[in-house]
Amino acid sequence: MQNHPLNLSRELRSRLLTAMERFPALCILAVGDIMLDRFIWGEVNRISPEAPVPVVEVLEETRLLGGCANVAHNVAALGGNVLVGGVVGEDPAGHSLIHLFHNLGISTEGIIVEPQRHTTTKTRIIARNQQVVRFDREDRTPIRPGSLHNIQAFTQKNLPRIHGIVVSDYAKGVVTLPFMDRLKAQAGASAIPVMVDPKVEHVDLYRDVAVITPNHHEASQMAQVRITDEESLLRAGRQLMERLACDSVLITRGKAGMTLFLRDGTVDHIPTVARRVFDVTGAGDTVIATLSLAMAAGLDPREAAILANAAAGIVVGEVGTSVVTMEQLLKAVNGDSEPKFCHS
Ligand SMILES: Nc1ncnc2c1ncn2[C@@H]1O[C@H](COP(=O)(O)OP(=O)(O)OP(=O)(O)O)[C@@H](O)[C@H]1O
Ligand SMILES: [Mg+2]
Numbered sequence: 001m002q003n004h005p006l007n008l009s010r011e012l013r014s015r016l017l018t019a020m021e022r023f024p025a026l027c028i029l030a031v032g033d034i035m036l037d038r039f040i041w042g043e044v045n046r047i048s049p050e051a052p053v054p055v056v057e058v059l060e061e062t063r064l065l066g067g068c069a070n071v072a073h074n075v076a077a078l079g080g081n082v083l084v085g086g087v088v089g090e091d092p093a094g095h096s097l098i099h100l101f102h103n104l105g106i107s108t109e110g111i112i113v114e115p116q117r118h119t120t121t122k123t124r125i126i127a128r129n130q131q132v133v134r135f136d137r138e139d140r141t142p143i144r145p146g147s148l149h150n151i152q153a154f155t156q157k158n159l160p161r162i163h164g165i166v167v168s169d170y171a172k173g174v175v176t177l178p179f180m181d182r183l184k185a186q187a188g189a190s191a192i193p194v195m196v197d198p199k200v201e202h203v204d205l206y207r208d209v210a211v212i213t214p215n216h217h218e219a220s221q222m223a224q225v226r227i228t229d230e231e232s233l234l235r236a237g238r239q240l241m242e243r244l245a246c247d248s249v250l251i252t253r254g255k256a257g258m259t260l261f262l263r264d265g266t267v268d269h270i271p272t273v274a275r276r277v278f279d280v281t282g283a284g285d286t287v288i289a290t291l292s293l294a295m296a297a298g299l300d301p302r303e304a305a306i307l308a309n310a311a312a313g314i315v316v317g318e319v320g321t322s323v324v325t326m327e328q329l330l331k332a333v334n335g336d337s338e339p340k341f342c343h344s
Helices: 010-025 068-077 092-103 145-161 177-189 200-206 216-223 230-244 283-296 301-315 326-333
Strands: 027-032 034-047 054-067 081-089 111-114 121-127 130-137 164-168 194-197 248-252 258-262 267-270
Touching: 010 283, 010 301, 010 326, 027 068, 027 145, 027 283, 034 068, 034 081, 034 092, 054 068, 054 092, 054 121, 068 081, 068 092, 068 164, 068 283, 081 092, 081 145, 092 111, 111 145, 145 177, 164 177, 164 283, 177 194, 177 200, 194 283, 200 216, 200 230, 216 230, 216 248, 230 248, 230 258, 248 283, 248 301, 258 301, 267 301, 283 301, 301 326
Parallel strands: 027 081, 027 164, 034 121, 081 111, 164 194
Antiparallel strands: 034 054, 121 130, 248 258, 258 267
């Protein structure tokens, strides 16, 4: 089943296509909390004699890039170039991440290894298509000063080739006040937009950035406004705009799509295009990755949000993947005909 058509005007479709054509020439720096998503697949045929819990017979294990690493994967799948800055531990999960990045041809030069740190890992055990349990390994303490310095030096060195910076913050130790202050200064000096997938408790670190993309729960907590209807949504968004003085706030609203707030006071509601929904995890990563390439390609925030919403509508309809390819997005923009760049 196809998604709802995007209903783009001829002019907007042509602008989106022209922007997408630029993706391969663009480079995004994704910095923040790198994670490994581990899935252990098995079967349950009995209850343990030791405790009232199912016994899972393990059949397979899969590993995926998560958090900031999934943002980087999404940028690469859309045909963009990506640099990654973050921290892993010297453990099997850290090695897996480095290996996964190498398989995708993504450089790991900006990934700092902290030997004493646990690589953030989320392990889900799944049997009969149901999650039996999830267990996390992580270290939420701030990264070491030497690691911070190395990420900043990596960023500085690459500023001339970076067109956009995504901060993927899950509050696992990378994003702190000194980190953000320096990053904003570095980006500002080169006029590079900074786009943040935020964490509620860090809200005041994101002042003056180009865009933040909270989901409605995060927006509600950050603004301390209970979002129950359109009026409270507008109040929350406007309050965040005022408090952070950013260029725009994009609140993602799950099945309700997204709402964009701009400095001039305009508000745009962008309904979801997804018709079938299988797996919504990681949709937020697809949104910010697409948004970053779109804005770096010169689209305005509203056009960029429309493209990001189209990408999110594709990714939620897929099982077992958390990225959207350039080909899929081209097809959606072209109205599900053959993928092509056509400027008519
Ligand atoms: N149930 C859904 N039905 C239709 N579209 C959806 C659904 N969930 C997500 N989307 C699409 O994906 C976008 C981002 O999803 P959402 O608002 O859930 O972000 P999120 O909570 O940050 O996700 P994540 O799980 O990555 O943290 C939405 O704006 C919408 O376009
Ligand atoms: Mg999110």
